[in-house]
Amino acid sequence: MINILKSEVRLSDITTIKLGGTAKYFAQFNNIFELKELLLFAKNEKLPAQITGGGSNIIFPDEGYKGIVLRNHIKEFSYEVFGEDVILKVGAGNNWDEVVKFCVNEGFQGIECLSGIPGSTGATPIQNVGAYGQEVSDVILGIEAYRIEDNSLVTFNNHECGFGYRTSIFKREQKNKYIVTEVIFKLHLNREPNVRYKDLADEIQKDNNYNNLSNTDKLKFVREKILEIRRRKSMVVDSNDANTVSCGSFFLNPVLNEEEYKIFEENLFHFPLKPKIFKTENGYKIPAAWLIENSGFYKGYNKNGAAISDKHSLALVNRGCTTGQLLELANEIESKVKQFFGIQLYKEPVIINY
Numbered sequence: 001m002i003n004i005l006k007s008e009v010r011l012s013d014i015t016t017i018k019l020g021g022t023a024k025y026f027a028q029f030n031n032i033f034e035l036k037e038l039l040l041f042a043k044n045e046k047l048p049a050q051i052t053g054g055g056s057n058i059i060f061p062d063e064g065y066k067g068i069v070l071r072n073h074i075k076e077f078s079y080e081v082f083g084e085d086v087i088l089k090v091g092a093g094n095n096w097d098e099v100v101k102f103c104v105n106e107g108f109q110g111i112e113c114l115s116g117i118p119g120s121t122g123a124t125p126i127q128n129v130g131a132y133g134q135e136v137s138d139v140i141l142g143i144e145a146y147r148i149e150d151n152s153l154v155t156f157n158n159h160e161c162g163f164g165y166r167t168s169i170f171k172r173e174q175k176n177k178y179i180v181t182e183v184i185f186k187l188h189l190n191r192e193p194n195v196r197y198k199d200l201a202d203e204i205q206k207d208n209n210y211n212n213l214s215n216t217d218k219l220k221f222v223r224e225k226i227l228e229i230r231r232r233k234s235m236v237v238d239s240n241d242a243n244t245v246s247c248g249s250f251f252l253n254p255v256l257n258e259e260e261y262k263i264f265e266e267n268l269f270h271f272p273l274k275p276k277i278f279k280t281e282n283g284y285k286i287p288a289a290w291l292i293e294n295s296g297f298y299k300g301y302n303k304n305g306a307a308i309s310d311k312h313s314l315a316l317v318n319r320g321c322t323t324g325q326l327l328e329l330a331n332e333i334e335s336k337v338k339q340f341f342g343i344q345l346y347k348e349p350v351i352i353n354y
């Protein structure tokens, strides 16, 4: 066991935003047996343990982590077809975008719009990953997870995961209590892509041949278009693109109730460019990017190396800052938005010891 444990590992090397000091210990586990051993080691040493996957939505402090950081590398993968349904069982350590690519190429419909999202499959239920009109909660049948408290393997069905907009019980009331080991998805054969997002629908309309494509080729087309759109916004991790040294979107889009929305709407006449507002079952979703741009910030804004992406106002980028400096910028943005609009922004990434 000790041979998979490494000491003093730089957390900036295992996170896409490249921040954080060193972890006292780091280990990548390949199966539940190794996970159990590592957690036992942490318990015996009286050290805290922190699970990670691809490190694309987590920020560690400058002083590092005085415990053991565990990276999930469980790679099992299988699927079965039942009529027009496909049931996939995906080990939590599989790279998410490779899973999407595989499914699209096989003609399995349901996750094509989630192309290009970095990180592991096991992390997707944690914040109910979503983009371009799809969320993993639309297709998750259930998950298998390791309960740290009593070292047992348990299952959750979709309902029990308590999914919401970029949230689940694993980000709220059950935070840090479970380690996802497998995610079970239900996808579909012989179905057209799910196109709910306007930018994507516009791209499709421009293509005269789209309607003649087979369903599988339509899925491939949609995946390529999404990757193109995401690359334009620096939302695909790329070592040649400095705007991707980020966690993707840094803030959630606030959702206002009727009363809050009325107040917001009354002030909108001051602004020539109005935001695109989405009415959801929980209220009015306001684009945080618009709020940020209309509170005195702009793409490329840089303070002490903590910057707003040149391509997307919602992404904060590390251009040579510390975690402290990045969080200072995040807090400055939050307080300006609050001052201008009375709306509280919430951070999307998981910030350790914050």
Ligand SMILES: Cc1cc2nc3c(=O)[nH]c(=O)nc-3n(C[C@H](O)[C@H](O)[C@H](O)COP(=O)(O)OP(=O)(O)OC[C@H]3O[C@@H](n4cnc5c(N)ncnc54)[C@H](O)[C@@H]3O)c2cc1C
Binding pocket: 016, 050, 051, 052, 053, 054, 055, 056, 057, 058, 072, 092, 117, 118, 119, 120, 121, 122, 123, 124, 126, 127, 128, 129, 130, 131, 170, 178, 179, 180, 181, 234, 235, 236, 237, 244, 246, 247, 248, 249, 350
């Ligand atoms: C360029 C870029 C674009 C992005 N675009 C999107 C997007 O379009 N939509 C979107 O929703 N997100 C997006 N993200 C955020 C991020 O990719 C997702 O949240 C992703 O699911 C995180 O996966 P990860 O494996 O990197 O998780 P990590 O960053 O390693 O961990 C994130 C959180 O999940 C927990 N966790 C990880 N694995 C497990 C596990 N097996 N069991 C229990 N807890 C676990 C960690 O403890 C931590 O709390 C983007 C990020 C970047 C950098």
